[in-house]
Structures are given as structure tokens and as C-alpha cells.
Amino acid sequence: MANIILQIAGGIMLLSIVLSTFRFFKAGSLVDRVVAFDVMTVASISLIALISHFAGRTIYIDVAIIYGLLSFLGVIIIARYLEKSL
Amino acid sequence: MEIIKIIGALITLLGSVFLLLGSIGLIRMPDVFTRIQTGTKASTLGTLLSLLGIGIIYFDIAGKIFLLIVFILITNPVSSHMLARAAHYIGVKKADVTVVDELEDFENEKLNNKTKISE
Amino acid sequence: MKIKSLIISIITLFVIWVLLNMKLSTEVLISGAVVSVLVGLIFCYTCGIFDDLKLNPKAIGYWFLYIFVFIGELVKSNFDVARRVVSPKLPINPGFVEVKTKLKSKLGRMILTNSITLTPGTLTVELKDDTIFIHWIDVKGENMEEHTNAIVSKFEKYLEVIYG
Known part of the structure; x- marks a missing residue:
């Protein structure tokens, strides 16, 4: 029962990543792309946590921590670059 | 213990619904600033709830899940603030329904001061 | 210290x-x-980021109270976003407004602005001394006092006790 609900949740997360990918390719400006990328990475963090449940390996949570850290740094660096050109 | 697993799975499902609402807002909203608002807010609570559900199911990794939740709660508003400031600074086009912009005068004043100093 | x-x-x-x-x-x-x-x-030998934090019992009690207020506002803001996104007419009325804060310490201002970003319909765009510029998705009120009362005051009364 719990597994079926979690599979539905994983499907909804995949759908939200696909929708943000649509905004990523059809963006009005450069900042739009970065926002879409940010939402995509935040959704992938919870997807990685879900995959760690299905694969039965709780070590994948560490991957989610590092992924969140790196995506935060990337977004900050891109925003800094757009504002003051490094 | 089955009932606890089902409660955790339902919380995760609620979180994924919020993530979906965030990306629908990303598509429907008219300009960058409103997209940042809906995208980052809904995705923050969505990720928080889905991680909380996984943490209820596996109680032995609750420490790492808690760290990840606190980390997302701190970093997500910072990155959305930086993106909004950069977007306003490089002059991204605002939506037609925007009613008031008090920040523009402030930035123009700052630019004028800078040019005076360089002259 | x-x-x-x-x-x-x-x-x-x-x-x-x-x-x-x-x-x-x-x-x-x-x-x-x-x-x-x-x-x-x-x-962190010479960094002074936590210097303004007060550690008396009253401040710690207000800290827990603040966390509950913040979580309530976060949930409310998400239902607000959900209502705006789902409704077919897209009820938005956005604008940039200017508000003032009474907080003095840097850490207190940082926590205030981050909380404003996660509460219903507001997003901090620029912070300069005691002036905060906010992108508001549904502008109400005419002048700066009304904006400040609507956005900042609900957090400021707790953060004033914690950070001074």
C-alpha cells in the first residue's frame, strides 16, 4: 500500500521536472532559465530521496545533500555573474 | 508498523503535489519575478514535506533528513533573492500588470552618484 | 565578545x-x-556573526514562538500560491514596494528578509541599511506605513526581543 502511494508521488515529481524543463527551453530571458533550473534541482532532491527508498540504500541521501549544496552554489555564482559580471 | 509507513507515504504525496503546483506556476505566470515567487515558495514546502515523509518511514536516517530540511530552508530564499536582484538590475522586462516600482528610482539614483564620482 | x-x-x-x-x-x-x-x-576565530544573539530565557522562549509563527506563515503562503496558480483568471497585482525595519543587527536583518521571502506573496529584492525593497504579488495600501504594517511587523516584534 505504502509502495503504491510512493510510486504515484514519484510520478508526480517526474511530471513537475518535465514541466520545468519545458520552461527551461522556452524561456523569455536568461534569468528564466536559471529559475527553471533551480526548481528542477529542488524537485530532483526529493526524487533522489524517493529513489533511495526504492533501491533500499539509505546512503543515497548523502548524494541528495551534496547535490543540493552544489546546485545552491551554482545558482549563486550565476546570479552574481549576471549582476556584476564577476 | 504498516500504518506509520502509509502516513509517511501520504505526506510525501502531498509534498509532490506542491512541487507540481510550483512548476505549473512557473509556466503560467507572466514575468520573471512572479515566476520566482511561485517556483521557489511551492518547491520549498514540497521538498520539505516529501523529505519529512521519507524520514518518517526510515527513522534511522532522520538526522540526515533533518539536516537536509534545515539546509533547504536556509538556502532556497537566499538563491531566490539573488536571482530577483540580478533580474531587476539587468532590467528584465516586467509584466504589464505591474502597478508600482519604487526600486527603480533608488537604482537610478545610485547610478547617477556613481557617474558623478567617475567624472 | x-x-x-x-x-x-x-x-x-x-x-x-x-x-x-x-x-x-x-x-x-x-x-x-x-x-x-x-x-x-x-x-571563526575573528568572525562575529552571533554576537548580537541574546541568550536569556525570554529570548529563547521567543525563539521557539518565532519558529511556530514562521511555520504557520510558510504553510499559509503555499496555500496562497496554490490558490493563485490554480484559479483560471490568474489574480495577480504585482509591484515593488519600499518598507523600513527597526532592527539593528546584521543577523537579525538577514533572518527577517529570509522570512519575508517565504511568507505569503512577498519576495525580498534589495536590502540597503534599514530599507527593504519587496516584490509584492498583490499590492494593498497606499503609503510606506501601511506596507510596513502589513509585511514586516508580524516578524519584527519577535526578532526585536531575540536580537535587539
Whole structure:
């Protein structure tokens, strides 16, 4: 029962990543792309946590921590670059 | 213990619904600033709830899940603030329904001061 | 008072280490204590980020109260966003407004602006001394006092006790 609900949740997360990918390719400006990328990475963090449940390996949570850290740094660096050109 | 697993799975499902609402807002909203608002807010609570559900199911990794939740709660508003400031600074086009912009005068004043100093 | 910041950051590092390991054996505790004291001494020897934090019982009580108020606002803001996104007419009325804060300390201002970003319909765009510029998705009110009352006051009364 719990597994079926979690599979539905994983499907909804995949759908939200696909929708943000649509905004990523059809963006009005450069900042739009970065926002879409940010939402995509935040959704992938919870997807990685879900995959760690299905694969039965709780070590994948560490991957989610590092992924969140790196995506935060990337977004900050891109925003800094757009504002003051490094 | 089955009932606890089902409660955790339902919380995760609620979180994924919020993530979906965030990306629908990303598509429907008219300009960058409103997209940042809906995208980052809904995705923050969505990720928080889905991680909380996984943490209820596996109680032995609750420490790492808690760290990840606190980390997302701190970093997500910072990155959305930086993106909004950069977007306003490089002059991204605002939506037609925007009613008031008090920040523009402030930035123009700052630019004028800078040019005076360089002259 | 640099020593207070140093002690608080060392304790924070140690708590993070224990949460990452999730067990309380002796070697984990000893190695974590040594590493967190070393890292705290190297990186936070002269930083003063926690100096303004007050540690009397009243401030700690307000800290817990603030966390509950913040979580309530976060949930409310998400239902607000959901209502706006789902409704077919897209009810938005956005604009940039200017508000003032009474807080003096830098850490207090940072926490205030981050809380404003996560509450219903507001997004901090620029912070300059005591002036905050906010992108508001549904502008109400005419002048700066009304905007300040609507956005800042609900957090400021708690943060004033915590940070002064």
C-alpha cells in the first residue's frame, strides 16, 4: 500500500521536472532559465530521496545533500555573474 | 508498523503535489519575478514535506533528513533573492500588470552618484 | 565578545557532525569534538556573526514562538500560491514596494528578509541599511506605513526581543 502511494508521488515529481524543463527551453530571458533550473534541482532532491527508498540504500541521501549544496552554489555564482559580471 | 509507513507515504504525496503546483506556476505566470515567487515558495514546502515523509518511514536516517530540511530552508530564499536582484538590475522586462516600482528610482539614483564620482 | 560567536559555532558544528553520524559511540564523539574545535578556531576565530544573539530565557522562549509563527506563515503562503496558480483568471497585482525595519543587527536583518521571502506573496529584492525593497504579488495600501504594517511587523516584534 505504502509502495503504491510512493510510486504515484514519484510520478508526480517526474511530471513537475518535465514541466520545468519545458520552461527551461522556452524561456523569455536568461534569468528564466536559471529559475527553471533551480526548481528542477529542488524537485530532483526529493526524487533522489524517493529513489533511495526504492533501491533500499539509505546512503543515497548523502548524494541528495551534496547535490543540493552544489546546485545552491551554482545558482549563486550565476546570479552574481549576471549582476556584476564577476 | 504498516500504518506509520502509509502516513509517511501520504505526506510525501502531498509534498509532490506542491512541487507540481510550483512548476505549473512557473509556466503560467507572466514575468520573471512572479515566476520566482511561485517556483521557489511551492518547491520549498514540497521538498520539505516529501523529505519529512521519507524520514518518517526510515527513522534511522532522520538526522540526515533533518539536516537536509534545515539546509533547504536556509538556502532556497537566499538563491531566490539573488536571482530577483540580478533580474531587476539587468532590467528584465516586467509584466504589464505591474502597478508600482519604487526600486527603480533608488537604482537610478545610485547610478547617477556613481557617474558623478567617475567624472 | 568574540568568544561567544566561537563557542556557538563550535557547538553548531558538533551537532551537525552527530546528526550526520546518527550514533553516539565514543570514537565518533571524540573525533567530532576535535575536528569541530579545530575548524571553529581556524574559520571563526575573528568572525562575529552571533554576537548580537541574546541568550536569556525570554529570548529563547521567543525563539521557539518565532519558529511556530514562521511555520504557520510558510504553510499559509503555499496555500496562497496554490490558490493563485490554480484559479483560471490568474489574480495577480504585482509591484515593488519600499518598507523600513527597526532592527539593528546584521543577523537579525538577514533572518527577517529570509522570512519575508517565504511568507505569503512577498519576495525580498534589495536590502540597503534599514530599507527593504519587496516584490509584492498583490499590492494593498497606499503609503510606506501601511506596507510596513502589513509585511514586516508580524516578524519584527519577535526578532526585536531575540536580537535587539
